[in-house]
Amino acid sequence: MAREKGLKGMESRERLLAAAAEEFANRGFHETKVSTIVKRAGLTQPAFYLYFPSKEAVFDELVNAFRTRLHALIGSSRFEAQVEAQDVPKRVRMAVETFFRFLEATPHLTRIGLFLAPKAEEIKKELIALIAFNLSAEQQAGYFRSDLSMKTVAECLVGIVERLTLSQLLPGIKSPESLASQVVDLLLYGMLSMKHTSA
Amino acid sequence: MAREKGLKGMESRERLLAAAAEEFANRGFHETKVSTIVKRAGLTQPAFYLYFPSKEAVFDELVNAFRTRLHALIGSSRFEAQVEAQDVPKRVRMAVETFFRFLEATPHLTRIGLFLAPKAEEIKKELIALIAFNLSAEQQAGYFRSDLSMKTVAECLVGIVERLTLSQLLPGIKSPESLASQVVDLLLYGMLSMKHTSA
């Protein structure tokens, strides 16, 4: 009764998931046909329904996979205790870099969970709240200007990440490192040239 | 032969356009049914095809309407000649504010042209290039740090605008003015508190 059970099935299921992820990411939900997914996975239509109750169900599963990984990432990359002021830029840069790397690692899931899903707005709202919380702590500690709303800053940061992910990261034009350093440089120090700033 | 010709027809057409804009903005292209559009416009299905060759055609017309207005806006809001250094923040803030007001004025078109359309990425690319061009001029003039890529800054700015438009502007949570001043404050001066910056 307990053989190497379900191995083949799991493999088929995984193939379907991978094919679905790619199709959804490239064509969106409606343009993606179940018939195409199964073709890519080397199966036929009814096999699909052996593993998923509906087309929506696969999509949701992919969205949830993204959400779960995202939460895992955030959970593991909490800001640690007291930091020296000089270290703040580096720490922020590293955090942003880690995030870009995460997005780059699973491009299909990123496209689905961050841009295609109806839930995407909700997911980003969670993300923003978390970032705002972390930034507020740094602000309390005196590292950031006290007249800025960290909620707004978090929104801006996420907006920037979204934009750059779509136009630079996913197309492979720029690396997580270079994007992170440019973004953080801009956000921490601002655009104005020093002579005007330090006046 | 030349009566008050086409008046009724134009009105029906406008009603269809308006209904389509609202439906597309709220439900997206595929979830929007021609049957729903015509119902909202107080007409029946074939009347729709009296004015538009297809569902796609209305969508495209709305996207183009957005694009056209956007280009008009940009064309009219060119940066003028030499500005005093102290005026730069104000001018930038005004430009961003104008842009937010533009987006707020036609929320449905904004949603369609900036977020729903397949062409949206292309439209943003154009926009970014234009902003980058303007910012580069200011940079040449010494107002902005010379070590920043204005192309990247433009991308960041657009990313921020996208995000805030979706989460704050269109839902009516914040005004164009407050959003513009917060965004520009952040981008020009950065997040770091002064004691660290001026070190």
Place this chain on the structure above:
DNA sequence: AAGTAACATTACTCGTGAGTAATATCTCAT
């Protein structure tokens, strides 16, 4: 008042694509 565009309707077609019923094969435990 009558002819003619313009504007609109009722009643269809028809492709597409999600999902299913019935059936077949493969693989392992006994």
Place this chain on the structure above:
DNA sequence: ATGAGATATTACTCACGAGTAATGTTACTT
């Protein structure tokens, strides 16, 4: 080697929604 569950297939159904054919009505021009 055989029965049983797991894995897959062939051959459908069926709803939905875009687009159309045929026809009717309105309103203005002469």
